[in-house]
Amino acid sequence: MTMILFTLTTFEAGQYVDFEKVVCITGDGNYSCIHLTDGQRLLVSKCLEQLEPRLPHRQFLRIHKRYLINLRFVESIFPKQIKLTDGKVYAVARRRWPSVNSYFKQKIRR
Template sequence: MVRYVPASLILRIEGYGNYSWIYTKNGERYLVSKTLSYLELHLPFFWRVHKSHLVNPQYIQGCIASVRRNSLLRLNNNQSVTVARRLKATVCRLLKEKPHPKTPIEQVGLVVPQSNHEIR
């Protein structure tokens, strides 16, 4: 069984080899058999902040803190996502600009497994 998850509900996506974990604002997570690169192409309004993280800019609190040489991006659900050192300046600039998505986010989504542990 699969279900449709609108992109507007997705907080972040974490790459895990040839799979990706999708985290929603409802606290659900789904493992899908798509690479982060594939999802980045299909969700162009998400920001690539690290080699293993895509984030939805709608859920960024807007603050980057440095902890032990690592930059962290705080999301609305109080989770932190690591920002790559080489992307820190770009992410800071994007946070100041907060551009509107290229595609209306309400019209895009992903098909994910019904169960949180099922791989599809």
């Protein structure tokens, strides 16, 4: 059974997206780009503020005003940067770094 994120209205058509296949979501103004595990990107006309409440908060983390990442795809953490399994490195906002860093330190201790 697929966990459905929501119906996305892209420029092509409505689609269903599985949470497990979303690596990250990048925002640019009133649009967001959803990056999937197969390398596909979906451009939607919703800002991150509209998408974030619809995501499972234990699986997704806002690290920057432009980035929401899926915690299951974190490969490594650097000072103020996170590398995902797709090879891309995303900046962590200065004001979000203390809480992001603390979150991952707690995960390591468990």
